[in-house]
Amino acid sequence: MTKVPSVIHWFRLDLRIHDNLALRNAINEAENRKHFLRPVYFIEPDIKSKVGVNRLRFLVQSLQDLDANLKKLNTRLYIIRGNAVEELPKLFDKWQVKYLTSQVDIDPIYTKQDEIIDEIAEKKDIFIVRRVQHTVYDVHSVLKKNNNSVPMTYQKFLSLVQDVQVKDCIEITKQVSEHCKPKDIDSKKYDVPSLNELELDDSALEPLKYPGGETEAVRRLNMYMARRQWVCKFEKPNSSPNTIEPSTTVLSPYISHGCLSAKLFYHKLKEALNGMPHSQPPVSLLGQLMWREFYYTAGAGTENFDKMVGNSVCTQIPWGTNEEHLKAWAEGRTGYPFVDAIMRQLKQEGWIHHLARHMVACFLTRGDLWISWEQGAKVFEDYLLDYDWSLNAGNWMWLSASAFFYKFFRVYSPVAFGKKTDKEGLYIKKYVPELKKYPTAFIYEPWKAPKSVQATAGCIIGQDYPKRIVDHDKVHKDNLQKMSAAYKLNKERKALKRPLK
C-alpha cells in the first residue's frame, strides 16, 4: 500500500489564519495533489528556560485558539513535543513530506533553523516555500535598496519604503477537503499541551490581563480602529506611561506572536486615516508600526545585533557588573517607587508602556546603575509578552545611547518623569502597595518622609520598603562623564578604521 504524501505548514511566529499566505499555499498544494495537510508547531522540551511564565501562558492560549480556528477549516494543529530541527526531518520520512511552507522570520533562532532544514530538505527533494508576512515590508529588499547597508535613522528608513506598494491581505475561507485529512487527525498525542503538562502552576498567578490568540487580537484591533478620532489624533509621546489602564492599544503581544498580521494593522490604519486629518509618523499609530519595520530592517542587516561586542552599529561602552543592583532592578526593589512600580507591572502583567520602558532602561544603563543593556534585554525577554528579538535589542540600544540615539545627556529622572502624568502617584500606589498610605508629597521619594510620617503610613524605609540603592543626582552625573569618555574612544576607533588619505 502506498502512503499518501503530506504537505506541512510550519507555524512559528504566525499563529493565525488571516493574512497567512504560506498556510494558504500549503492548503492549495495539498488540495491540488490530494496530499495530506499537516499544520505543525514545535514545543521544545526546555521552553520554560527560554520563555517566562506569562508569555508561556499567552503562547498556550494562542495555540489553543489557532487549533480551534484550524478546526473550523476542517483541519487541526499538530503540536510536536521536541526540537524543530531534530523532529522535522523525522516527520519528513514518517509523513512522506513533499512540500513545506513557513513564514520568513529574522530572529537568528529561526534563520538558523531554516538553514539546517533547507539543507536536509534539498537532499530529500522537499520543496520549501517561505513567505514574507511578519513585516509590512520585505526587509531584505529594503536593505538592498539602501546599497546593502543598514539605514541608521528612522527618516532614512521611511524614505526607502515611501513608494513601496504594500500588498493586500489574503484570507482563507474555504474548508479543507476530506481527502486532505490524515488518519491520525483525532490523535490526542498532538493536542495543545495544558499548563499542567508544561508543569506550569498558574494558581499563584493573576489571570492573564491580555489573553493570547488570533480571535482576541482581531477583536482588539477592531475595537481600537472603531475609535476613528482617537486613531487619527494618536501621538505616542503624548500618551502616558503610568495610567492604571493602558493608554495605548497593547496590540504588540499579538503582533509579536503573529496572532495579528502587521500588514492587516497597516491596511486598517490606512482605512481609518483616509480622508481625515491625522497625526504623522513617527508619532502616529502608523508611525509606531514603521518603528517596528525600522528595527526589523536594522536587525536583519546587522551581525550580532543583540550584543554589544561584534555589533557594528553599537557604541562600545565599558558597562560594569553588579548582581545585587541588577536583581533589585529586575524585582522592583531599587527604592525608587516609580522604577519599582514599572518593573512590578512588567513582571505581573507582561506589558508596560513604551515610555515606562524608557524610564527603567535608562535607569539600568546610562542613567543610574551602569549595567549593560544586554542584561536588561534578557530580563525583558523573560517578562514581556511582546518580546521581539530585533525590537528588544534595538530599543535597548536606543535607550542606552548605544545606537540610533546619541543625546546621552537626556537622562530620565526616576523622581520627576512620572510626576508629569501622575502627580498623585496613583500608579505607584497600585503596584507598590507598601507605599499606599504615603502622602503625595513623598510618594516619588519616600526616603525624604520624616520618620513619623513613615510610621503613620505603616511603611518604614529600609525595613518595609528598600532604601534607594543609588543616589540618582550623584550617579547620573558620574555616568555622563563615563558616556562622554566612551564616545570619545569610539570616535577614535572609527577614525583609525577609516582609510588614510
Add this chain to the structure above:
DNA sequence: GACTCGGTTGGGCAA
C-alpha cells in the same frame, strides 16, 4: 570637502 540643519518621547533653570 565643509558646513548647516533636523531628528518620536529630559531636566532644570532663568526670564
Add this chain to the structure above:
DNA sequence: CTTGCCCAACCGAGT
C-alpha cells in the same frame, strides 16, 4: 504657568 536655553551627541541630506 509657559518658553527658551543649556548640558558632555551623531547620522544623513542638502547646499
